[in-house]
Amino acid sequence: MHTVYNNYTSKPETAKCKGSIITSELQSSRAMVFAIEEINNSTELLPGIRLGYQIYDSCASVPVAVHVAFQFLNSFDPVFYTDSKCSQSGMVVAVVGESGSTTSISISRVISSFNIPQVSHFSTCACLSDKQQYPSFFRTIPSDQFQAEALAKLVKHFGWTWIGAVRSDSDYGNYGMASFLEAAQKEGICVEYSVSFHRTYPQSKIQKVADVIRRSTAIVVLALASLGDMRALLEELSREPSPPRQWIGSESWVTNPELMRYSFCAGAIGFGIQKSVIPGLRNFLVGLSPSQVAASEILTEFWEDAFNCTLKKIPAADKKVCDGTEDIQNLQSQYTDTSQLRITNMVYKAVYAIAHAIHNTVCQGKNATAKCDKLTKLESKQVLTELKKVNFSQNGYDVSFDANGDPVAIYELVNWKKNKSGITEIVTVGLYDASLPAGQEFQINRNITWMEGRMQVPVSVCTDSCPPGTRKVLQKGKPICCYDCTPCTEGEISNTTDSTDCLPCHKEFWPNAKRDICVPKPVEFLSFQDILGIILATFSVLGACLAIITAAIFFHHRTTPIVKAHNSELSFLLLISLTLCFLCSLTFIGAPSDWSCMLRHTSFGITFVLCISCVLGKTFMVLMAFKATLPGSNVMKWFGPPQQRMTVVSFTFIQVLICTIWLLLSPPFPIKNLTTYKEKIILECALGSQIGFWAVLGYLGLLASFCFVLAVLARKLPDNFNEAKLITFSMLIFCAVWITFIPAYVSSPGKFTVVVEIFAILASSFGLIVCIFAPKCFIILFKPEKNTKKYLMNKN
Template identity: 75%
Template sequence: AKITTLLSDNNTYEALKRDPTSSYKKKVIACLQGLERDKTINRLTYHHLYPGNAIPCIYGLPMIHKEGIPLRPIVSSINSVTYNIAKDLATILAPLVGNTPHHIKNSTDFTDKVQKLTLDPDETMLSFDVSYFATCACLSDKQQYPTFFRTIPSDQFQADALAKLVKHFGWTWIGVVRSDTDYGNYGVASFLNAAQKVGICVEYSESFLRTDSQSKIQRVADVIRRSTALIVVTFIDSGDLIVLLDELALEPPPPRQWIMSDRWVADPYLMTYSFCEGAIGFAIQQSIIPGLKEFLLDLSPTEVASSSVLTEFWEDAFNCSLNKRTKTDKQLCDGTEDLKTLKNSYTDTTQLRITAMVHKAVYAIAHAIHNAVCWEAVVSTKCEKHLRSDSNQIFEKLQNVNFSRNTYSVSFDANGDSLAFYELVNWQKRESGVIELVTVGYYDASLPKGQEFHVNNNISWLKGSTQVPVSVCSESCRPGTRKVLQKGKPICCYDCIPCPEGEISNTTDSPDCFPCPSESWPNAQRDACFPKPVEFLSYDEVLAIILAAFSVSGACLAIITAAIFFHHRTTPIVRANNSELSFLLLFSLTLCFLCSLTFIGAPSDWSCMLRHTAFGVTFVLCISCVLGKTVVVLMAFKATLPGSNVMKWFGPPQQKMTV
């Protein structure tokens, strides 16, 4: 009853929807078959490691010293799927446990060792770390970690590099998956900050651990399956990712472009997942350590026999036995075995990444100690072999370490971080079906801003495609439309609205439309303005000919009338009519008739300015003359009294002034 009550605690235990045992068993068998095929294990070892059929069971051990006597749950995995493998590994590791004086048995042993430490009165204990694997950006905080250094780049640099990678390929709609650890949480926080600055939107950001409940892993997998983002950026450990990929493999999602972090980018086991083909990401720079290969190959059977680990490696590599007493079907090693003939991960020292970081860390400390006990003399460098260096002095020298070795340089900035250099690598499938790691670019944080990232075009994307995948929330708005953000969604999600009548937009993703200049019209697509068509009265049109004929005829009649008036200018009727005002009237009429001609023909700047001005002036002059004459006639009829002097105010001079 107690064990049933214990398992009913939903906060601690959760019932699986399906039994994964058969799936795990198939994977273990496939792995063993691969090891046997590669001759890493023989047939006998294969059968020895073959998974059992027993189902693990749980039972409770009563804790009688506690109130209520609760149960301590214990799971028995005897003869289960992984039992034989675990048992064999324990046998291999057993000789190594406790065989070195530099190990801690338990917390009591640790306390005893610390208590035995003694310091002289003039000594100060100072510890400092030069890490080769800790990448969390939080460790750059000198207030919390004042004595921390590292030869591996901080995740802050990797986050910036990933943001530049995503921006470079035009991906603005992505998903993010991370381990729920300092590595994942701090790394993603730095990445999201960098991504926001360059206009990248995140559809989802999920975190989990391999120890989380199956339902949580399923939920993360379902989020990836249902998402519209094609790009999945990861800040995740290999162990966590394997659990997620196993869940995704049960119901493979639509093709996804995986962006890898340095923790799993070079993991050979993960390359067996076919739907990760085309993944791209940043890896720690690989280096060649001078002398390492020669050191590894300089092993004799006598040296190997003194180490159980090397003995097992030697016997597996050459399929022979070093110990005559060992009961095995292998033949006895005869001493002619040569490590130089091997081609495996042991002899391949060309792709060392984390190992190179260890090499850097050791040499950084060595240089700091060297600089503390040595000085430059006139001719050569001198060192004091028996000089007792102060820890603070070594710490100070470590801060100022700066040296180059082989293909890399080592130095630390004010935060204790080393120079960041990443290789951009791509998982490319060969004709044999094997996925290989191919370097396709790099990121060098020491270069000027804008020049850190370099990539070539030899990238294999999803399913071996050479076309860069597209991942956007909304397609770009073409010219002739404007962007309108979708309510409640990131800025990368928007609708494209056509420009209103009379307005255009001539750029992609334009936020606004604008009207055309007054002399232009928008085209049908509303993405450009074109000049308004010029319409005018041509001389060869019928209306223009009629207008010109009337205009010339009217002008001729006015001129003929003026000529007749001039001929009879001395006659009483002409003189009584104020000949000067009459000539001015006829002149203005002539100009009025001729002004019509300025409205015929293609318009120009001068004709447009002249036509209205000339007609207005001449017409007003004509009306003024008529008005002047009318006033004189009107006053002549009103001035009927004899001796009235009214008309003297309307003589020729006064009429001219009136006009």
């Protein structure tokens, strides 16, 4: 609009437009005329009734648009002409337009009070779907609400989570961006910046918007801007090119060929209205006669601009007079280009929708049988009522309106591609149909060429995706798309990319090295394949073999004095019990089972008590033997062989009784130890009853202590083969081993608990056999001269 500053001393001038004609809008207005003429020549739609029209230029300005609205509202005329001519000032029953959402809002607020329906071909603001505020507004182009959701799904589809956004500072841009930001938030998309501008802003403000785009880290830029605003922004960006940017456009500019001269936008994608075909329209557009052109100021201006000549008889200084040789057929202009009929088809459908509403009001029947009452005075309210119900198909395109006055949302996904000649073309690569079920609305059927001619989808994220095995941790003070990738904590995994949480593994599973899957924990126990198991089993067998060899030596030399002198019966019983002690350690090796758990503890307890009982019996024998040498002493008759056997059996029976009670009440059982080590399972035997276990050890310790005390008392008794000293030393080793066993057993983790127990068994067993029997075997085998009764009785 041409701005005029009034001094209020004279009547203000009528608002005027300035600048050049938008040829695409001129094509739309001519398409309206074409549609009306088609309807007037139709024998099926409104037969016998002719539609009239007036076309106004609003200059895309609210003041002019409101002025125009009042202008045609004041044209009411009570006179109804019945002759063949149309009324020169008849009542307006419907309005086609406006192109911009802001101007449509201003017109709708004026004419809705008069129930005059308004059908827009290019106003997409979602706010216009509010029937409480705009009850008479309809449109043939989908609402921005659908486009915003489609754009958010498009951005999500290509994995962009970090984008920039620019918009027109108008109802179209502001409402559209609000809808997009809401949809983007649901899709997990972050917007680095969202700035608004308008072509009427000072150049410095538009430059600031361009600088924001240049400095941003987001590769993808979404533009919800009108054609004029977008032209102003791209012009500014062309002065100082920014780093490569992937543009996403709304239907208002992304299908307009005028902007394709900005080559840095090549690769842009966006949604456009479906491309369509209107038969006969091109012939109508190029079939302008000189009289038609001369009769219209707009067509005259277009003609003079297109051919750089003047229709005035007196030529201008820089223009020649049009001589009639101008060829509009071959004119390269948006006006004559019908290869991309998108918005033009929306005008065409809007005119037909109004015609069908009028037809349903004044005519009865359809097609060739329709009869219309030309004399009926038509009310705009009737047309408004019928417009809500229209549902027809024209040239294969369905036309209908929902409760909000909106059509079904169908968009084409378009891509700006450079052809072999280097010329940018608009190519349809996909489709979006909002009427399809969720997840099926979006389809891509052709390859997309991206910015700088790339074939790979550009990456636009604030932070690279977090791989499996990590989780996203938001960076303080930044959007949710900016995060750090933190490895999952011990015992947890994440098996998806960009996981926000790590999941704990089942108690019998543990994460792998990458922490992206749970694998079964390794099962650990002291097996015969382990090095420790092999070593301990070897020593156990060697110990048993040593006891058997010792028993064989004693049996072979059973008649010798040294064997007879030290109670051969108890010695053989002791060697048998030691053999069992060595062998019982084998029960601790291997995977625990119900029987092995019960056997290992009870066999250990019973065999060692049997062993200590024999040692205790031998110690008694030494003490009693010397006590019996005193005059008048008859002690030995109370501690002969039967009593010795009874003592050993009694002491052992008590341990058998303790073990039996333990097994009956709460026996040991195998368990999976999941607490000692988090990353592996320890198979071990639970004690069942702690009291039972410590009772077995306690009783064993009591006998060992008693035996140790007696051995100490007998250690200085005169004897060339003083067995009491040997027993004392062996019991010292025995007690030392088992005293140190207790803290070692309690503190050892996992299978090492079993290792400690086996070691204690073997160490104490070797201590007994070496200390008690090694000196005697040495005498028997290597010092036979000392194995005599004479040497044995020598007190010196």
